[in-house]
Amino acid sequence: MRYVPVFIILFGLSTGLARAVQFDHGALARQVIEQHIRPGYAQLLTAAKGLEVDIGTYCRAPPGGKPTSVKKAFGSAVLAWSRIEHLRFGPIQKKSRHARMVFWPDRKGLGRKQVALALRKRDVSVTARETLQGKSVALQGFGALEYILYAKGSNKLSQLGPARTHRCAFMKAIAANIVHISKEVLGQWSGTGGYAATFLQPGPNNLAYLEPKEVTLEIAKSYLVGLERVRDIRIAGPLGLQRKSTRRKTAAFERSGLSTIAIAANLEGILHLFEKGGLMDRIELHESGMGKAIQNDLKLSLKQLKSIRLPMKAAVEDSGAEDKLMAIGFPLKTVREDAALVLAKAAGLALGFNALDGD
């Protein structure tokens, strides 16, 4: 009998090792690039190009018409971006590209102030992509475009005059900037060079990843931190539930009424990473039933979020919608914690409280 515990320990070790070996970090990295990252940035590029074309068409047409097509294209591009907003590593993190796409949270309304000033002064430096990209990040992305299209004074877009000419040129420069950034990022992830090579070939000479499991950690962090931001910032902020403050914070894209569906798109993107990126299969392999349970909770939360047909500002004042927002707080927490637990074990990742976000 004395040997039984030893046997159990050895057995436990050997299965643990077998599982560790089974976790194919390289295959996960390839799957994430091919099934999630590249398609995500490709969709963003397509949507951004569509936006650029629609702005061009609208601005070439005689004044008087409403920018309906531009607003529609703007919405598509915002949603395409929101679906990959959780990717915060690689080329999107370089050259402040992430912040240049969307500068949010913007507690002091820097974006609003800077765009309003540029419009008032008819600043020419914001009317060409080449000069715009050197300006404040708050002037360069979706937030600035939303202001031009939706804020007070947006009616000037449809009125003949220098204000329309300036606004059109500013919008074109922003759209061109978004296209340019999307192209640069997609380029880095395409082919066999660029950041794709960094991601797929960890090793002693790699600038970002020394070991294959560090790539897996990057992927896992995107999922975990992405969910945390959706829950604790995007949803809890407007609900006034953030621990630091009970003041209800303004959601992103409130002006265009896209706030709630942009958050749904955030969650959709994270679900896509989970399902198509391969995290679900790996979790399922390690702990049968867990991958599907997480998927189910994510889908239900998404469905709930999509059923709210109000932008966040109105939703938090509507008891039915507010209840729905509150109700998804719990599943959004468990899908994060359950996945972290299994991934930490299965892939041998340091996903501890302090390891993930120490100081």
Add this chain to the structure above:
Amino acid sequence: MVIDRRMLLLSGAALSAWRFLPSYARAEVRELFAAAQRDPDGGYAASIFSIEDGEVVRVSLPARGHSFAIRPGSEDCIAFARRPGTFAVAFGPASGRPPLWFASKTGRHFYGHGVFSHDGRLLYSTENDFEGKRGMIGVRDATDGYRQVGEFASGGTGPHDLALMDTGRILVVANGGIETHPDRGRDVLNLETMAPNLVYLNAQTGEVLERHELPRSLHQLSIRHIAVAGGDRVVFGCQHQGPRNEQPNLIGFHKRGEVMKLAKIPQTANARLNGYVGSVCADSTGEIIAATSPKGGVALYFDVSSERFLGLTPFIDASGAARRKAGGFLLTSGSGRLVSGLPDETHVFPAFDASRGPRAWDNHVVGL
């Protein structure tokens, strides 16, 4: 349960430098520690506890806490919010006194660390003047409800840890070099230009006495945590923000007037830190220091005078390290464990109050 763990890397010479009793000795008097934590239910708290009796007093916090300042001559301590938090709370194990809350002033936030003047009257804390983009040291009067009585520049960007030396006349500050803004959460805003340093300040006037930087090639090595060991030698632990394939040593020893440089750590030991030191702590003799890494799941030990590596304790999500009166260290982890760390043996304590589920010990633990 005692795990007697002879460390593979422990050399004979290092052992001879070891001054403690060879085996773990239980402290005769109750020893108290302070640490922040995340509760099993997801809330945050600061608590004072003893290893034997568990929690003695706790204060619920509105958000994640970080480190503590212990008031000399008392068992009172200050729990600071984790950056970019703005709250701090004074509390102690003496019953009957309600916690005293105070906040950073408008335009500032705390970085999570503070220290008392030796007479216990003044509290110094690292703070961020985020509009002015400069690090600050806030000064508060403990005898007047922690009213802020002054502040001075920290001599760099992103001051994190600080300590007193030279019988309390000099403040040494680790300016991590990282610019952040509360609007951008914890994002690093100046990765390309960051310039961390170690600064010695006159604790009374704030005058910069010495400012030391590592060579320019190491400018992405954020100097974050410090401890003052024997002979006023400052030990610093760093977090590497640069390329992963650069693996600079993360620990250094510095004495005023000397050129600042990193310690010679065996490459295998440095690699265990995984680019990240979570805390550094000197033991009760000031001759041994511990450096933890949650990302590496390890605590390393060094002899201060020879700067030699002594050994390590593997410990998942290791982060807090506090000196123990009887020698060695108490180590805490994000998975809720408490162990007594020594280079040549590790004693695992049972988690107290475990029935509620594991609490996650936050970054630091400090002995009262």
